[in-house]
Amino acid sequence: MKETLRYGFILGTICIVAGGLLAGINFLTKPRIIAQAQAEEESALKEVMPEGESFEPAKKENGVIYYRVRDKEGKYIGAAFKASGKGYSSAVDTLAGMSPDGQIIAVKVLSQNETPGLGANVVEPPFTGQFAGKNIQDLEGVQAITGATISSKAVIDSVREKGKEIFELIKDEK
Amino acid sequence: MKNKLTVNISPHLHNNESVSKIMWIVGISLIPAGAAGVIIFGLNALTVMILGILSALVTEWLMQLLAKRRITILDGSAFLTGLLLAYNLPPGVPLWLPAAGSFFAIAIGKQVFGGLGQNIFNPALVGRVFLMASWPKYMTTFTKPLNFDAVTSATPLAVLRESGVIENISYLDLFLGRRGGCIGEVCILALVAGALFLFWKGYISWHIPVTYTAVFAAFVYAFGGDGLFRGDWFFHILTGGLILGAFFMATDYVTSPLTRKGQVIFGAGCGILTAVIRLWGGYPEGVSYAILMMNAATPIIDRFTRNRIYGTMIPVNRK
């Protein structure tokens, strides 16, 4: 019994010291981690809406559904939204920018874990570039990558579906 | 000579066949299928075959030189590996592809394990799977049959996978090989002729190929259609590489079980795996993966189907 207590005490001490140390490091790094995450999101949003200056999240219940985008003069120029589809071996997350009349401005794949050299090519401009200028109602012209139909479809279908949904929401906005 | 064949438990039957004679005879039995491939897809197919064989021979020679083993490039086994690999390629591939595939098949699939008789996996299929994983774009682009302008077309199985409907193609066309596919797999008539020759010479037994095909057909018939027992099993047998795989690759002496019972288990496993991959898997075709998986299981099958040594008791407690 005494032995057990001693073991517990030693392990407990080590845990308390470790916990204290981690709390200290966390205090030091947390602000930077949050800032990094924000900067990253900002730059991704800028990439799909190059004209945009302010990105105001449109929230509903417990999350951001899309971002209202305004340019330098404060004019409303469209929405940016995230879409997620199931690819060949992973979930493919995409960020897309759309003008108020439903035209896609740019598409960027945020995260994926598809087959390197094949499905993973959905992040490359030859594929994502095809979206620019197409209307959300008609994405037929976007060609799937040869040999990577499933990964390509994940992006195309998820953007189309989510885009139509967001389009219904924003078409009356100014 | 010690390493050339796995020695089964006695009693041994002796005959005068040497390993290389068997290899060359199997090679001869593959000629009709290759000739059919050249007729259907043009001289391109012949170039692919020659390059596959040449690269296999050169690699075998290099690897044996490096490992200071006896040079045995004329025993026919490397020739056969190169030829079978080429049979598993689409006819319109860039010419470095069969060379790279044969190199990998011989170097990694065979010589790394210690040469003929030591390899766990069928070298030609190792080469094909390597190419499939490395350059899927070329491995899934097929040329149209009997059309020498290199028009691409999908294989019947790829059409089935993409759209879910069976292409409108007659059984006769499939049987004669008028479809898109790999060089050596399309002409079922030629393949069956070669296989019958091997049966007649007694170089392959019915156990693996027949169980493979029968179990596969039964499985597809049961689960491949809209409801139970409505699958088009005949279509599935005639398309893809099933006949080539079942008669010429699953029967490879080195990588299949030794006993008759083991061979039946092996064939049944191949059949089920092929059907499962074709019906529910990510690829339209599953013959090569099925055979490789069963190759991996061969040591276990051998272990549990071992013949009892004549005159001994069944061991009660094996260590």
Place this chain on the structure above:
Amino acid sequence: MKKLFREFFKGVIKENPTFVLALGLCPTLAVSTSVVNAVGMGAAATFVLMGSNAMVAMIKNNIPAKIRIPCFIVVIATFVTIVEMVLKAYTPGLNRALGIYVPLIAVNCIVLGRAEAYASKNTLMNSLFDGLGMGAGFTLALTLISSIREYFGSGKIFGYALSHKFEPVSIFGMPSGALLVIGILLILFNRLKGRKS
């Protein structure tokens, strides 16, 4: 001083964690797709190895033998968490590329293996250099594997496309390609060491 150097070099060649001890192969397969990832992973693991080795060597006399493994794990997990927070704060790109494998350093067999087999029996300085040497060996192995994989798998080196074009062999970008590369390197390594199986 000479002894410390020996402790260091032992981990690089003679007891290389990847090629000789064959420890920590899971992160090796997963993160050796590009040289940048490999060096980042190697540096993170080296830091954890040095930290945990030093800490274990310091407290080894106060830990009862019966509960040494949980104690080691707490120490290791602490260092891993520090690495993860620092990576997130200062190099978010690398952190995303390494993904789950940063927290998984905690269960990397090299780290616990060295704590148990070496640091708990040796002095602080020796353990520190052992950790550094093992980390260097791990980093070196990862760099070697990843440069081969990156070159053949994507035709790039250090993330830059090379001038001459060839069709990338995409199997090298997959885990199966990593196994192949490790296997071939193991053959060469054993050959160089003159060891015959």
